[in-house]
Amino acid sequence: MSVDWGHVFAGRVGGMTASEIRELLKLIDRPEIISFAGGIPDPDFFPSAAIARAYEKIFQSNSGAGSALQYTLTEGFTPLREWISAYMGRNGVNVGLDGVLITNGSQQVLEFVGKLLIGPGDKILVTRPTYLGALQAFSPYEPVYISIPMEAEGPDLAALEAGLAEKPKFFYLVPDFQNPNGTTISLARREAILDLCAAAGVPVIEDTAYSELRYDGQQLPLMAALDCARNGGKLTNVIYCGTFSKTIVPALRVGWVNAAPEVINRLVLMKQAADLHTSTINQIVMHDVVSQLFDSHIKHLKTQYKERRDAMLNALEEFAPPGVTWTKPEGGLFVWVEAQEGVDGTELLERAIKEANVAFVPGSAFHADRSGKNTLRLAFSVTKPERIREGIRRLCGLLKTVD
Ligand SMILES: Cc1ncc(COP(=O)(O)O)c(C=O)c1O
Structure with a gap:
C-alpha cells in the first residue's frame, strides 16, 4: 500500500498554494523577452570583487578558516550585530546588541512572525496590495486576512480603524516604495497608524526591504524610529525586518530583525529550532563588505536605478493609452500599472509573452482577497533603459488593443 500524501498532510498545508502565474513566468528566460517580472536586484551591480576578497581573506588568514566554517551563536556573528545596532542607531532606532537577531534574509523573519503571532483563524491586517x-x-x-486599501499616502485610515476593531494580531506594512506598487507612506500617515495600532494594542510589522533605495524626495523616519521616540527610546510596538538583499546581495541570505527583548527572545528560540543560525562565513563576509562600502555602494545603486525608474516613467508617459494609470515611486524597484477596467492581468501576461515578448507580474497575486485583476507590477531593476523603453512601447501597444 502506498501513502496517500494528501491525506497525511497537515491541515495548514492547504494554505500553501503555488501561484498560477509561475508556469507562465517559466517562459520568460528566453533572450528575446523583455522582462519586468523579477523583483530582483541587477547582478551587474553586485559588489562581487569585495565579496571575493572577503572570502579570500578568511581562507588566507593565519588562523585558518576554522571558525568561519564552524557553528556560531544563534543570535548571529557579533561584529555584524554590532554593525547593525550602530546602523539602526543612526536611523533613530536604539537597539543594543540584544535587540538584533540575524536571519536568513527578511523572508525568514516573516515566517517567524507568522509562527510567533498567528493561530488558526486569527485575523491579521495587510495592505491591499501587499508583498506576495x-x-x-x-x-x-x-x-x-483583512486587507486595508492603499491610497497614495498610505493605508486608508477608516478601513484601518475598522480592521483594528476586529482585534487582529498585527498589521504588516512595507512603508517605503512598497513591493508591489511602489507607494510610500507619508509621515502623517505613519504617525496615525502608530497612534491607532498602539491604542488597539496591535503590533506593527515594518518590512524595509527597499527603504535605502530612495531616488528623490525626502527620506522619512522609520516607523520603528517613530515608535522608539514615543516610548522613551525603546522599540516597543514595532517588529522591524531588515535585509541586505537589495543593498548588497540576496544570495548570502543575510537579514535581521529588531524588536523588544521579549520578542527577540522568542524569535531566537524559533531560529534555533529552524536552522540553528545563519551561515557563519556569510555573516563574516557580509560584515566585511558592509563595513567597507555600504554607503558608497548605495549611492551607486541609487544613480543606476533612478535612471531605470525614469526610463520607465517616461516611456509610460509617451506610450500609455488613455484609461491606463501608474504610480510614480520615489524609490524601490517597482512601478504599478492600473490597466483599463475589465482587463485581466493574467490573460494579458499570456498574450504579452506570446505576442509582444514582454513580461510582468499580474497584480492580483499581491492581493490577499484576489482582487486587483486589472493591475500589473513592473520591475525596472534588471533592464537597461533603452530596453525598458522598448518593453513599455510593446506592452502599451498591447494595452491599446484590449480596450
Ligand atoms: C517587501 C519584501 N520583503 C521581504 C523580502 C524578502 O527578501 P530577503 O529574504 O531576501 O531579505 C522581499 C523580497 O523580494 C520583499 O520584496
Whole structure:
C-alpha cells in the first residue's frame, strides 16, 4: 500500500498554494523577452570583487578558516550585530546588541512572525496590495486576512480603524516604495497608524526591504524610529525586518530583525529550532563588505536605478493609452500599472509573452482577497533603459488593443 500524501498532510498545508502565474513566468528566460517580472536586484551591480576578497581573506588568514566554517551563536556573528545596532542607531532606532537577531534574509523573519503571532483563524491586517512573499509566509498559519486599501499616502485610515476593531494580531506594512506598487507612506500617515495600532494594542510589522533605495524626495523616519521616540527610546510596538538583499546581495541570505527583548527572545528560540543560525562565513563576509562600502555602494545603486525608474516613467508617459494609470515611486524597484477596467492581468501576461515578448507580474497575486485583476507590477531593476523603453512601447501597444 502506498501513502496517500494528501491525506497525511497537515491541515495548514492547504494554505500553501503555488501561484498560477509561475508556469507562465517559466517562459520568460528566453533572450528575446523583455522582462519586468523579477523583483530582483541587477547582478551587474553586485559588489562581487569585495565579496571575493572577503572570502579570500578568511581562507588566507593565519588562523585558518576554522571558525568561519564552524557553528556560531544563534543570535548571529557579533561584529555584524554590532554593525547593525550602530546602523539602526543612526536611523533613530536604539537597539543594543540584544535587540538584533540575524536571519536568513527578511523572508525568514516573516515566517517567524507568522509562527510567533498567528493561530488558526486569527485575523491579521495587510495592505491591499501587499508583498506576495509575506502572504506565502503567513498563510500556512491559517490567518483570516483583512486587507486595508492603499491610497497614495498610505493605508486608508477608516478601513484601518475598522480592521483594528476586529482585534487582529498585527498589521504588516512595507512603508517605503512598497513591493508591489511602489507607494510610500507619508509621515502623517505613519504617525496615525502608530497612534491607532498602539491604542488597539496591535503590533506593527515594518518590512524595509527597499527603504535605502530612495531616488528623490525626502527620506522619512522609520516607523520603528517613530515608535522608539514615543516610548522613551525603546522599540516597543514595532517588529522591524531588515535585509541586505537589495543593498548588497540576496544570495548570502543575510537579514535581521529588531524588536523588544521579549520578542527577540522568542524569535531566537524559533531560529534555533529552524536552522540553528545563519551561515557563519556569510555573516563574516557580509560584515566585511558592509563595513567597507555600504554607503558608497548605495549611492551607486541609487544613480543606476533612478535612471531605470525614469526610463520607465517616461516611456509610460509617451506610450500609455488613455484609461491606463501608474504610480510614480520615489524609490524601490517597482512601478504599478492600473490597466483599463475589465482587463485581466493574467490573460494579458499570456498574450504579452506570446505576442509582444514582454513580461510582468499580474497584480492580483499581491492581493490577499484576489482582487486587483486589472493591475500589473513592473520591475525596472534588471533592464537597461533603452530596453525598458522598448518593453513599455510593446506592452502599451498591447494595452491599446484590449480596450
Ligand atoms: C517587501 C519584501 N520583503 C521581504 C523580502 C524578502 O527578501 P530577503 O529574504 O531576501 O531579505 C522581499 C523580497 O523580494 C520583499 O520584496
